Amino acid sequence: MKKHNFSAGPCILPQSVFKESSEAILNFNHSGLSILEISHRSKDFMAVMEEAQHLALDLLRLEDKGYKALFLQGGASTQFLMAAYNLLEKKAAYLNTGTWSSKAIKEAKLFGEVEEVASSKDKNFNYIPKNYSIPADADYLHCTSNNTIFGTQIKEFPTVNIPLVCDMSSDIFSRELDFSKFDLIYAGAQKNMGPAGTTLVVVKEDILGKVSRQIPSMLDYQVHIGKDSMFNTPPVFAVYTSMLTLRWIKQKGGIAGVQKLNEEKAALMYGEIDRNPLFEGFAALEDRSMMNATFNLKDEKLKDLFEDLAKVAHINGINGHRSVGGYRASMYNALPKESVEVLVNVMKELETQA
Amino acid sequence: MKKHNFSAGPCILPQSVFKESSEAILNFNHSGLSILEISHRSKDFMAVMEEAQHLALDLLRLEDKGYKALFLQGGASTQFLMAAYNLLEKKAAYLNTGTWSSKAIKEAKLFGEVEEVASSKDKNFNYIPKNYSIPADADYLHCTSNNTIFGTQIKEFPTVNIPLVCDMSSDIFSRELDFSKFDLIYAGAQKNMGPAGTTLVVVKEDILGKVSRQIPSMLDYQVHIGKDSMFNTPPVFAVYTSMLTLRWIKQKGGIAGVQKLNEEKAALMYGEIDRNPLFEGFAALEDRSMMNATFNLKDEKLKDLFEDLAKVAHINGINGHRSVGGYRASMYNALPKESVEVLVNVMKELETQA
Ligand SMILES: Cc1ncc(COP(=O)(O)O)c(C=O)c1O
Ligand SMILES: Cc1ncc(COP(=O)(O)O)c(C=O)c1O
Ligand SMILES: [Mg+2]
Ligand SMILES: [Mg+2]
Ligand SMILES: [Mg+2]
Ligand SMILES: [Mg+2]
Numbered sequence: 001m002k003k004h005n006f007s008a009g010p011c012i013l014p015q016s017v018f019k020e021s022s023e024a025i026l027n028f029n030h031s032g033l034s035i036l037e038i039s040h041r042s043k044d045f046m047a048v049m050e051e052a053q054h055l056a057l058d059l060l061r062l063e064d065k066g067y068k069a070l071f072l073q074g075g076a077s078t079q080f081l082m083a084a085y086n087l088l089e090k091k092a093a094y095l096n097t098g099t100w101s102s103k104a105i106k107e108a109k110l111f112g113e114v115e116e117v118a119s120s121k122d123k124n125f126n127y128i129p130k131n132y133s134i135p136a137d138a139d140y141l142h143c144t145s146n147n148t149i150f151g152t153q154i155k156e157f158p159t160v161n162i163p164l165v166c167d168m169s170s171d172i173f174s175r176e177l178d179f180s181k182f183d184l185i186y187a188g189a190q191k192n193m194g195p196a197g198t199t200l201v202v203v204k205e206d207i208l209g210k211v212s213r214q215i216p217s218m219l220d221y222q223v224h225i226g227k228d229s230m231f232n233t234p235p236v237f238a239v240y241t242s243m244l245t246l247r248w249i250k251q252k253g254g255i256a257g258v259q260k261l262n263e264e265k266a267a268l269m270y271g272e273i274d275r276n277p278l279f280e281g282f283a284a285l286e287d288r289s290m291m292n293a294t295f296n297l298k299d300e301k302l303k304d305l306f307e308d309l310a311k312v313a314h315i316n317g318i319n320g321h322r323s324v325g326g327y328r329a330s331m332y333n334a335l336p337k338e339s340v341e342v343l344v345n346v347m348k349e350l351e352t353q354a
Numbered sequence: 355m356k357k358h359n360f361s362a363g364p365c366i367l368p369q370s371v372f373k374e375s376s377e378a379i380l381n382f383n384h385s386g387l388s389i390l391e392i393s394h395r396s397k398d399f400m401a402v403m404e405e406a407q408h409l410a411l412d413l414l415r416l417e418d419k420g421y422k423a424l425f426l427q428g429g430a431s432t433q434f435l436m437a438a439y440n441l442l443e444k445k446a447a448y449l450n451t452g453t454w455s456s457k458a459i460k461e462a463k464l465f466g467e468v469e470e471v472a473s474s475k476d477k478n479f480n481y482i483p484k485n486y487s488i489p490a491d492a493d494y495l496h497c498t499s500n501n502t503i504f505g506t507q508i509k510e511f512p513t514v515n516i517p518l519v520c521d522m523s524s525d526i527f528s529r530e531l532d533f534s535k536f537d538l539i540y541a542g543a544q545k546n547m548g549p550a551g552t553t554l555v556v557v558k559e560d561i562l563g564k565v566s567r568q569i570p571s572m573l574d575y576q577v578h579i580g581k582d583s584m585f586n587t588p589p590v591f592a593v594y595t596s597m598l599t600l601r602w603i604k605q606k607g608g609i610a611g612v613q614k615l616n617e618e619k620a621a622l623m624y625g626e627i628d629r630n631p632l633f634e635g636f637a638a639l640e641d642r643s644m645m646n647a648t649f650n651l652k653d654e655k656l657k658d659l660f661e662d663l664a665k666v667a668h669i670n671g672i673n674g675h676r677s678v679g680g681y682r683a684s685m686y687n688a689l690p691k692e693s694v695e696v697l698v699n700v701m702k703e704l705e706t707q708a
Contacts, residue, residue, distance in 0.1 A: 002386055010391055018380060025375055026372060034372045073429065077571070198551075232429045235551035236550045237591060
């Protein structure tokens, strides 16, 4: 029995991607070889890496605009330090909207001064700060587009004259944005892009090479660019599966196509959270994430009944993160609308039975 | 038609591992979920990570001896810098036996003084230097157990009073050694251990915490140890597939079991290289690698015929690395003896036809 998987990441991917990647492990491209045993320098894999890079830039509409797409290892957590290693000469500005922003700030402090331009920590990160000022002399501004844990999302990005760096781990490829506003975008694959094990980095080349420190090869964006993301052995299978997922997004009509479905799912989900007297949302209304809906039961005594009903309905992964409690329904690109309908029905059923 | 895959890495894995990992993508542990969509914090994946760590230490006979096993990202190339970041306070000693040692030295130099204790660069790394002296005041000695590109392998490791660090990327789990001689062992998975995308680090805890510099979280062995290798999202599928491969080694009788087969394959291969008047080996006899046999045609004019015969026999991946030329037959644990027999027969056939 297939589950309705609301897991926050790693998370559900398109069923066609599971099927194709499973087959490629037995026989990749009719080569008589597994995708797991081919050389990363083989023609077949070079083509995969190229297509993945091309699709990423194409979907973001960043082709021929001075950007490079890299598929690295180490997760977004490694980007917390790489961004600073490559860009922070003296001072950087950080917007603190949650756990992941806070961790990015912690790593950046090892490399220079960090000015926190605003924080929503005062309300356990349930909103996105607005109207803050950004130091014009900062080397860059760093922000987190979607706060996976707290279920908030930046709807309007600040306009700045310094490089704009964004951790888009949990909402990349889910909604249209003017991506050319950003100079460095990074995202762990394991939400909208593929399995855990690779990290997409999209970087505008002209912001690089400006810090005075020496950068170890594996942490240097310019080194990876110089080798087209093949400086060392890439995570072959994770890149291949990401490429399949990017193809699937393209087939769905690109970001605009999946965005439409994401909006429908979010409307359904938040509609029920608001309508149903047993539940309340966690995040400020105007900052609600289209990806991760965080909500609570008003009456804790209904916990067991709600969770039993969800289990019977084959629902997986709705427990909230410990820093928020309650529930979190993650509705990434590949989650079918039907899964949201099932969850909404469970919420309605609880109302009937309670 | 299944190929005889002599690829230097990524490389052949056991057929049972291909089968099981392919199935787990469709339905992992009868959970109704793909291994690619489960949370890394799920009970099922935590069990995988634990078993992988346990098997690694068990096979190396390092359990209860103060070591920790970690499954990280970034490949052995990231270990070049992490080893130095975590251990190099003032000066480190490096043995230079090839391309990978040279790259490790390059990264270490960013962190302190590097004393190259010996090098075989004078003969294009076709041998292992012996009888060199090691500075007693170095923070550690770094060596490369098997030189994937040149086909040499250290048979006897130096006895030292300083921490011994070893890049075992291309021969880990292939032969019995007294692994307790080493204080830090690292290896990219993509040879004897699994697919590309994870790196095994086995570290003796008491050598850590002695440098004065601050270490970014993702580069700090102590941080990863503190979180049992789950500080951030691990490369779930690569760890799972490595765990399956380690189970397979265990079933084969552990390292002793696979070593026996590796010795047979190497004897067969080098036997033919030496017997056949058309071929000659590249590496010094006493330093020949059991994993990567490097050899050349004496008469370059036979190149096309040899390669055609190999192709017809479904042989894959025997081209030598550009720094050596000629051929390289990589005979990792999972390569069946039958594949070596097929290659040897092609070499004999060439002798007949030439
Ligand atoms: C927004 C965001 N940033 C960073 C991370 C950390 O990513 P990783 O585990 O790949 O290092 C996560 C993980 O969930 C995330 O959601
Ligand atoms: C001995 C050795 N060390 C290091 C490396 C580099 O490993 P990675 O590509 O995983 O960074 C290799 C790759 O083949 C190798 O054979
Ligand atoms: Mg967050
Ligand atoms: Mg309500
Ligand atoms: Mg080498
Ligand atoms: Mg000969």
